[in-house]
Amino acid sequence: MATKEAAPAPDRVCIIGAGPAGLSAARALKRLGIPYDQFERHSDVGGIWDLDNPGTPMYESAHFISSRKTSGFFDFPMPDTYPDYPGNRQILAYTRSFADAFGLRPAIQFDRAVADVEQVGTGWRVTLDDGTEHAYKAVICATGVTWAPRMPQHPGTFTGEIRHSSSFRSALEFRGKRVLIVGLGNSGADIACDAAANADAAFVSIRRGYHLIPKHLFGIPTDELANDGPQLPLRFERPFFRALLRLVQGDLTKYGLPKPDHKLFESHPLLNSQLVHYLQHGDVAIRPDIARFEGNTVVFTDGSREEIDVVLYATGYDWEIPYADKYFDWADGRPDLYLSVFNREHRNLFGLGYIEINSSAYTLFDHISNIVAQYLHDQDHAPDRAAVFDDLIRTDRPKLNGGIKFLASARHRAYVDAHAYHAYLRTVRERLGWQNLTPGIFAEVRRAAMAAVKA
The missing domain is CATH 3.50.50.60 (FAD/NAD(P)-binding domain)
Known part of the structure; x- marks a missing residue:
């Protein structure tokens, strides 16, 4: 009572x-x-x-x-x-x-x-x-x-499985499936790597490019380097880190990642050292935004199409x-x-x-x-x-x-x-x-x- x-x-x-x-x-x-x-x-x-x-x-x-x-x-x-x-x-x-x-x-x-x-x-x-x-x-x-969980809506009907990343627990859930991750925040990048290592095929749909930052630079955790190193004015810090990332990673657009439409540090940092590895080995592929669903097919805004079993929205909260x-x-x-x-x-x-x-x-x-x-x-x-x-x-x-x-x-x-x-x-x-x-x-x-x- x-x-x-x-x-x-x-x-x-x-x-x-x-x-x-x-x-x-x-x-x-x-x-x-x-x-x-x-x-x-x-x-x-x-x-x-x-x-x-x-x-x-x-x-x-x-x-x-x-x-x-x-x-x-x-x-x-x-x-x-x-x-x-x-x-x-x-x-x-x-x-x-x-x-x-x-x-x-x-x-x-x-x-x-x-x-x-x-x-x-x-x-x-x-x-x-x-x-x-x-x-x-x-x-x-x-x-x-x-x-x-935030769930976007796309035109058409999808006959496969649609989920939000909040329901994801284990990489083994992707075994034997063709998986599309929607969104490339830190969770999306992590889960894309799980899919790359376990799914029959893995794709990531993104609407814009992001600055991808490795978790280590010169063997030191990146945030330690940023916190403990010299505190430079932004006008010096940004070009320094941009040049450093280019030296370490090269041109990431050759792996399908769009060129960022914003400057370094202007968005939440995307820290991941595995995604580039899987992109380099062809275990995951980048796709643009979803245009529509057609049964078990996902049609993207550039006209490309993929047959997909699982669409997992890593689209935030x-x-x-x-x-x-x-x-x-x-x-x-x-x-x-x-x-x-x-x-x-x-x-x-x-x-x-x-x-x-x-x-x-x-x-x-x-x-x-x-x-x-x-x-x-x-x-x-x-x-x-x-x-x-x-x-x-x-x-x-x-x-x-x-x-x-x-x-x-x-x-x-x-x-x-x-x-x-x-x-x-x-x-x-x-x-x-x-x-x-x-x-x-x-x-x-x-x-x-x-x-x-x-x-």
């Missing part, structure tokens, strides 16, 4: 989701002694990295596209025994070890989904899927952006916050959030993880969770400073593109440059006098968690 909370708990915060973003928020709140509850609809932590989590877009061959040394939570590095680009099972194990090390599990209620979030006065009412209601001072939405959708200002499928987190119209409603960035996400989550936690702490302990930040949330619209003119697409509407984003977070922290993340800052939380475990 559904029950209602006997008395409001306006001092508490609700975190929705126990993936990487939700866990980052939990650690930040715990460090400052802010009471919170955390709800996770699945049976364990890990979010999309858990292949058993219903609806996850993860597949068996998935690896990080950012490297081990640049990808971990702040002050909690991935094990040295991990490879340069960890696989999904390693990332899941690492994420769960993070939750254990900081004692985050006791506050998580598993197998409990949030059905609705409603603003009530200055607080928020959260209704669970069993009808139970709880009152909170603030709500952190951290349920991610890859749960609503629509961003959704279904339990609180009406409280976010959406444009081109992206919410308008200050610093990609703070709701401009509804105080203490946050969207953590609703960001596209040209860098790894875990440490980014930690830096922004730190600001969220200090802002919530100030509301009780330094209200004048919190009021200054309230004004920033409403009026401040910084340019976070780092001088890069990103593609004019829905995906890139919320896109930010990592260096520009971190620099502006630093500016905000300094203006408000908030503490920066420094090595050892979470040590007291870890010590307390380990002491509790030993007890």
Whole structure:
């Protein structure tokens, strides 16, 4: 029987989701002694990295596209025994070890989904899927952006199998089939390589060219090279890397890849070292956009045709916050959030993880969770400073593109440059006098968690 909370708990915060973003928020709140509850609809932590989590877009061959040394939570590095680009099972194990090390599990209620979030006065009412209601001072939405598959429509009727990449798990699913992958993002490129190695024939349909970046340059993970090398102005960095890629890869158009219609760095990086190998060996072929379906035949815009058994759309996801959708200002499928987190119209409603960035996400989550936690702490302990930040949330619209003119697409509407984003977070922290993340800052939380475990 559904029950209602006997008395409001306006001092508490609700975190929705126990993936990487939700866990980052939990650690930040715990460090400052802010009471919170955390709800996770699945049976364990890990979010999309858990292949058993219903609806996850993860597949068996998935690896990080950012490297081990640049990808971990702040002050909690991935094990040295991990490879340069960890696989999904390693990332899941690492994420769960993070939750254990900081004692985050006791506050998580598993197998409990949030059905609705409603603003009530200055607080928020959260209704669970069993009808139970709880009152909170603030709500952190951290349920991610890859749960609503986007399926394009093409003219004609296809008599084979049509799927979205969210349903893909194993390369063995392609055995004995002629496969067409639609889309060439990072997942599309990965899955195309699985098809190249297992299908009877493999094709990739793409509408535009992309800059393909190998995962290693000179034996060093590419993002490490970019982060740790000299920070050149964009006008020097772009031609340097363009020349370097041309030297390493040659002219990729000879393998059927269209010439990019945009400059390097103006779209989400496509990091893949295998696709060129399979293109060079003829195990996968590039095709243009689909014009129409004719039975089991796919007709492309250049007039070419292929008989296909499986069409798999690697065409991305629509961003959704279904339990609180009406409280976010959406444009081109992206919410308008200050610093990609703070709701401009509804105080203490946050969207953590609703960001596209040209860098790894875990440490980014930690830096922004730190600001969220200090802002919530100030509301009780330094209200004048919190009021200054309230004004920033409403009026401040910084340019976070780092001088890069990103593609004019829905995906890139919320896109930010990592260096520009971190620099502006630093500016905000300094203006408000908030503490920066420094090595050892979470040590007291870890010590307390380990002491509790030993007890």
